[in-house]
Amino acid sequence: MFKPYKSLPPLVLPEELENRREEFLRYLHSARENIRNFASGYCWDNLAEEEFFDQVMIFDDKKKYNTALLKLVEADCNLELPDTYCAALEKRILMAVTPEYYARVYPEGIEERSYEKLFTHEIAHRLHIRILNGDEEAMGPIWFFEGFAIFAADQFSQSKLILSKDEMTDLMRDPQRGSYVKYNYIFRYFVSKIPLPDLVFKAKQDNFSEDLIWLLEN
Numbered sequence: 001m002f003k004p005y006k007s008l009p010p011l012v013l014p015e016e017l018e019n020r021r022e023e024f025l026r027y028l029h030s031a032r033e034n035i036r037n038f039a040s041g042y043c044w045d046n047l048a049e050e051e052f053f054d055q056v057m058i059f060d061d062k063k064k065y066n067t068a069l070l071k072l073v074e075a076d077c078n079l080e081l082p083d084t085y086c087a088a089l090e091k092r093i094l095m096a097v098t099p100e101y102y103a104r105v106y107p108e109g110i111e112e113r114s115y116e117k118l119f120t121h122e123i124a125h126r127l128h129i130r131i132l133n134g135d136e137e138a139m140g141p142i143w144f145f146e147g148f149a150i151f152a153a154d155q156f157s158q159s160k161l162i163l164s165k166d167e168m169t170d171l172m173r174d175p176q177r178g179s180y181v182k183y184n185y186i187f188r189y190f191v192s193k194i195p196l197p198d199l200v201f202k203a204k205q206d207n208f209s210e211d212l213i214w215l216l217e218n
């Protein structure tokens, strides 16, 4: 039995969304439950108990979201953020655009409960860091740490995409951010063969991707 969660941290909504407060609280509740259930499956329950965020902010304007996020992380406010950067959890503040904006700029991500999964994904990155005892540098290559959050959030679980070994290899060697649907395929491929905790703890090794690629080929 799970201990019931304390009430949710403050949710800041623009005035236009105030009438949808309950709806957003439901997404947040579900996202938190999703993370707890996921963590529990790997005996990481204790790591999911403490609250992951102190405040939630929803934006109905992507420009305002970008500005607030860049300010929060003390980055150059003139930096261009891609349209598809729709949520973040930085400095214990969970920020996101509206479900409507997310669906519009990222149709690839549309599936049942996709907005709740977007929150779950961001919280999953924080869980990942807790599993690594706070060591963000140990999260591994981008395909892996994004794959972890995608997998924990159960995103693209109905995807029918199949990648060849060559395509997987190319993506795993590419340090640039690639397709999350493809990362999902790669992550699930390896997690079906190697226990997830083993992958998580090996991901910091320099030869991590190459060792897995070797497995693909042999």
Ligand SMILES: [Zn+2]
Pocket (backbone or CB within 6 Å): 121, 122, 125, 146, 149
């Ligand atoms: Zn992510």
